[in-house]
Amino acid sequence: MPGLLHDPGKPDVSLLLQVLTGSHPDIARMPRRADPFSGEQLRLVRAWIGAGAPWPDPPDGAPAKTVPHWAFVPPIRPAVPPLESGSGSPVHPIDAFVRTALSSHGLAPALQAAPIDLLRRLHLDLIGLPPTLEEVDRFLAADPATALSEMVERLLASPHYGERWGRHWLDAARYADSDGFEKDKPRSVGFAGIG
Numbered sequence: 001m002p003g004l005l006h007d008p009g010k011p012d013v014s015l016l017l018q019v020l021t022g023s024h025p026d027i028a029r030m031p032r033r034a035d036p037f038s039g040e041q042l043r044l045v046r047a048w049i050g051a052g053a054p055w056p057d058p059p060d061g062a063p064a065k066t067v068p069h070w071a072f073v074p075p076i077r078p079a080v081p082p083l084e085s086g087s088g089s090p091v092h093p094i095d096a097f098v099r100t101a102l103s104s105h106g107l108a109p110a111l112q113a114a115p116i117d118l119l120r121r122l123h124l125d126l127i128g129l130p131p132t133l134e135e136v137d138r139f140l141a142a143d144p145a146t147a148l149s150e151m152v153e154r155l156l157a158s159p160h161y162g163e164r165w166g167r168h169w170l171d172a173a174r175y176a177d178s179d180g181f182e183k184d185k186p187r188s189v190g191f192a193g194i195g
Contacts, residue, residue, distance in 0.1 A: 008053040011046045020045060115140060115147070122151060127160035 011017055015024070020037050022029030029036060037045070080093045081100040102109055113121070119139050123131045131139070139147055155161055 008049060009051075011049040014046075014049050017042070017046060017049065115144070118148060119151065122148070122155065126152070126155040126164070127158055128164040129160060 015027075018024035019027050019030045020042060022036070080096045083096055083099055099109060116136065116139075119131050119136060123129060123135075135151075139151055142150065
């Protein structure tokens with residue numbers, strides 16, 4: 001924050017306030033495409049800078065201006081919380097975190113879904129299509145210890161998996177045969193030499 005504020009604790013020389021008020025000689029008032037800050041908002045920013053521009057939740061009581069940006073703080077693996085007796089043994093360390101959070105709110109985990117429900121959820125999540133009757137029969141006849149992981153691998157290898165998840169990227173890229181709004185004019189989306 002020092003580069004943005006010049007000197008936390010001194011709002012009169014703050015670059016941020018100069019830009020927000022439009023008083024900087026070289027930088028236009030911000031935000032450019034929105035209403036200017038109100039007098040009350042500017043008063044709050046001035047008070048914040050005057051208080052040293054504290055940033056919320058500095059770790060371990062460190063001064064706010066020395067707190068590194070979160071992207072540069074290496075992740076630290078938290079200790080797996082111990083489970084209270086009677087809560088059952090988790091299948092994965094994540095279960096211990098989930099069960100600890102649930103118990104802190106006085107909640108209990110839901111019962112595990114029936115195999116057919118798990119199969120349906122898995123299909124809809126990964127490929128966006130319900131399982132066929134043959135897939136249901138194959139799943140229910142398989143070894144319960146490996147049936148789910150084998151089905152995950154089968155669905156990940158399916159062309160429908162790529163179709164389902166590729167669609168999100170095509171939507172983001174506005175891939176369509178028309179503009180999709182306004183006059184809805186046709187448009188050509190293709191590669192060089194095609195379409």
